Amino acid sequence: MMALLQRVSEASVRVDGEVIGQIGHGLLVLLCAEKGDTEAVADKLLSKLLKLRIFGDESGKMNRSVQDVAGGLLLVSQFTLAADVAGGNRPSFTQAAAPEDGRRLYEHFVAQAQKDHPVVQTGRFAADMKVALVNDGPVTIPMRMTA
Template identity: 55%
Template sequence: MKAVLQRVRRASVTIAGETVGSIGAGLMVLLGVTEEDDERTCDYLAEKAANLRIFEDDAGKMNRSLLDTGGEMLVVSQFTLCADCKKGRRPAFVHAARPERAIPLYERFLAQVRGMGIPTAEGRFGADMLVSLENDGPVTILLDTDEIMPGKTLH
């Protein structure tokens, strides 16, 4: 799995002029599911995102997690994070999971985060979405379970 975490003051996702998800201060998460991902990968990434210390403490140091701050999370499915750009100029998406595999893992990620007590909003899988956010910092973190998860091998 791949995720782009952005610390935000606010974020929203709109589909066909209707806001379907919005949050205040917290994390905007773009989530890409690969064919190699499974429930273990999903659970690991949800825990990592919720506990990553990227919010400032009283001394101005990035020392607090989303769980520590009581912030919210907006999660948007983003298969283009799985793009393979090694050859040519057109990205290939051969590593992106097909919807029948990706949707259950996307929904599991949401359930894991909500199970930690984090207020969570979401986009709509496969929809053409307009995402709006106010990046705080800016702080943007890339997480790739192939690189950060113990025992996971690179593909």
């Protein structure tokens, strides 16, 4: 399972012009399930993400996690993270999980995040979403977890 974390001062997701998810200070997390991913892989990724020390302490050193700073999570499904551009000019998405598996793993990730973290907002799986963010730093970190 792949994630692209962006430390943000604010972020939101719109569908059909309506804001459906919004956070202030925290992490915008773009999520992609790949073929062979399981709930255990999703849980491992979430655990690491919640503890990752990418927020500044009083000295400005990246030493605090999203939990330490009581930041929000905005979780957005994005199968295009699995893009393979090695073969030509049109990306291939063959490594992305099938839509039903991607939805199941995304929904599992969201449910677990809601149990483990107080502020969780989401996008809408398979919707045409407009994502807005103010990247803080900028800090952008790719993550991949496997079984």
